[in-house]
Amino acid sequence: MADVINNSDNMCTDELDLRVIEIDNNPVMTSGPETPRTIDVLSSLNRQDAGESESYNYEIGQNTDMNTEIKPSEDNSDLQTQSTILNIGHSENVDTTETDTNKNLESNPDLGKSENFEEKETLQENTDMRISYTSLQYNFENACQITGAWKEFRNKDNMFMKGCKWSPDGTCILTNSEDNVLRVFDLPRELHCQEIWDKDTRLPEMEPALKVQEGGIIYDYSWYPLMTSWNPLSCCFVSTSKDSPIHLWDAFTGKLRCTYRAYNVVDEIESANSLTFSPSGEKLYCGFKNFIRVFNTNYPGRECTIRNLKRQFPTQKQTGIISCISVNPALPNIYAAGSYSRSIGVYSEPHGTLLCLLLGHTGGITHIQFSPDGTKLLSGGRKDSEIICWDIRNPGNILFTVKREVATNQRIYFDITSDSQYFVSGNTNGKVNIWDTSQITEATTPEPVLAPCSVIHAHDDCVNGVSLHQQYPILATTSGQRHVTCLESESDSSSENLHCDTSLKLWWVGKTTT
Numbered sequence: 001m002a003d004v005i006n007n008s009d010n011m012c013t014d015e016l017d018l019r020v021i022e023i024d025n026n027p028v029m030t031s032g033p034e035t036p037r038t039i040d041v042l043s044s045l046n047r048q049d050a051g052e053s054e055s056y057n058y059e060i061g062q063n064t065d066m067n068t069e070i071k072p073s074e075d076n077s078d079l080q081t082q083s084t085i086l087n088i089g090h091s092e093n094v095d096t097t098e099t100d101t102n103k104n105l106e107s108n109p110d111l112g113k114s115e116n117f118e119e120k121e122t123l124q125e126n127t128d129m130r131i132s133y134t135s136l137q138y139n140f141e142n143a144c145q146i147t148g149a150w151k152e153f154r155n156k157d158n159m160f161m162k163g164c165k166w167s168p169d170g171t172c173i174l175t176n177s178e179d180n181v182l183r184v185f186d187l188p189r190e191l192h193c194q195e196i197w198d199k200d201t202r203l204p205e206m207e208p209a210l211k212v213q214e215g216g217i218i219y220d221y222s223w224y225p226l227m228t229s230w231n232p233l234s235c236c237f238v239s240t241s242k243d244s245p246i247h248l249w250d251a252f253t254g255k256l257r258c259t260y261r262a263y264n265v266v267d268e269i270e271s272a273n274s275l276t277f278s279p280s281g282e283k284l285y286c287g288f289k290n291f292i293r294v295f296n297t298n299y300p301g302r303e304c305t306i307r308n309l310k311r312q313f314p315t316q317k318q319t320g321i322i323s324c325i326s327v328n329p330a331l332p333n334i335y336a337a338g339s340y341s342r343s344i345g346v347y348s349e350p351h352g353t354l355l356c357l358l359l360g361h362t363g364g365i366t367h368i369q370f371s372p373d374g375t376k377l378l379s380g381g382r383k384d385s386e387i388i389c390w391d392i393r394n395p396g397n398i399l400f401t402v403k404r405e406v407a408t409n410q411r412i413y414f415d416i417t418s419d420s421q422y423f424v425s426g427n428t429n430g431k432v433n434i435w436d437t438s439q440i441t442e443a444t445t446p447e448p449v450l451a452p453c454s455v456i457h458a459h460d461d462c463v464n465g466v467s468l469h470q471q472y473p474i475l476a477t478t479s480g481q482r483h484v485t486c487l488e489s490e491s492d493s494s495s496e497n498l499h500c501d502t503s504l505k506l507w508w509v510g511k512t513t514t
Contacts, residue, residue: 160480330374
């Protein structure tokens with residue numbers, strides 16, 4: 001939709017031409033906003049900076065549909081190195097089967113002429129079995145609650161949840177709450193390896209397996225991306241809180257492993273507002289006001305790479321508090337950062353070069369996420385009823401938008417399925433909306449508004465956290481918000497408390513039986 005301005009010359013000396021484009025919001029399935037939105041796009045995908053040249057080959061043609069996947073670069077040096085501060089070892093066993101077979105064939109050329117063909121055929125079948133997988137079958141219309149946790153959060157003043165995140169291996173879920181405690185809940189054993197669930201079966205209430213107390217308000221938290229319960233050394237997560245450095249916690253013992261410390265200009269510890277790992281786990285991206293700091297997980301402490309966002313361009317730059325960061329899973333050298341100044345910057349490694357600046361939200365950005373195939377970027381803001389889906393292959397082009405209810409400044413999460421077909425989001429009215437991105441193929445307008453394919457009434461209060469399990473059709477939701485009670489009469493106060501719902505719930509969103 002929005003034009004992209006390519007800057008092939010020196011970005012530091014040439015004045016940039018920033019275009020303002022009026023977007024017509026004619027919806028396909030629902031009615032859009034009455035007033036057009038202004039979107040400013042500043043792009044420099046294939047650029048030669050002073051003293052260096054960078055080229056980013058997306059391997060995407062000019063006329064591509066939205067289902068075309070980005071092919072990642074063959075240079076995956078970041079993904080090949082797995083050894084980090086976690087001391088994750090590598091197997092030193094060398095498979096000598098192929099070497100022994102070659103020696104036997106050299107000594108006896110007639111040996112295994114027919115067997116060799118059969119072995120190759122068997123090897124090919126085994127290889128096909130290894131790379132094949134079964135995609136999850138979702139059925140959001142018949143969603144049923146499996147279990148949850150609510151007694152843990154009762155009888156506490158001003159208590160509410162602030163989101164949840166499944167671990168990468170899917171064995172547990174991490175939650176955040178207003179009491180500044182991170183809780184780890186294990187996935188019930190009855191849910192492992194399940195393909196069909198009985199709608200009438202309800203499991204006992206979940207109890208936290210681990211609690212980690214932070215010293216202040218928790219701004220953000222993230223699992224180590226290579227976490228697996230088979231390797232206890234990899235079971236860890238990071239968190240950032242008010243007036244504290246970044247903490248790396250052990251997910252088994254709850255002990256503090258190490259800290260990553262950022263200092264301001266007067267040599268005082270500065271808290272990160274957002275953080276996330278790179279897909280390889282080697283880098284830790286942390287967002288600050290007008291800065292992004294990148295820590296190497298091998299070296300805890302104060303050593304980091306500081307990137308001043310104000311110096312990216314002479315006229316246009318991303319400013320404000322970096323509230324959320326997301327790394328492209330298909331192109332790990334590309335990451336996006338959202339700001340409370342209502343801007344989204346897309347950057348590239350190794351120097352944090354700004355590729356494009358996306359402006360289109362009416363509220364500060366609170367959550368962004370790349371699709372698993374790396375072709376789309378979803379973004380949402382506070383007091384902003386829109387989630388915008390940006391086309392990463394054509395920066396500035398909007399594939400579609402969706403509507404949700406966000407009436408507060410609270411961060412409302414959304415999540416995407418592993419096949420990139422569905423994505424879900426919470427609402428302040430207690431409902432969970434589900435959208436099917438395959439419906440967008442029927443769109444005939446430049447910026448369609450996608451209608452939800454299903455709605456789940458999950459809680460009696462604001463649904464601020466949603467997280468989709470990557471191995472099973474299970475949806476986790478958290479609820480709650482800060483309520484200001486009226487003291488004029490007891491009846492008003494009691495009626496207000498009836499709408500408070502602080503809980504964690506697990507929903508089965510796959511095949512069910514009655």
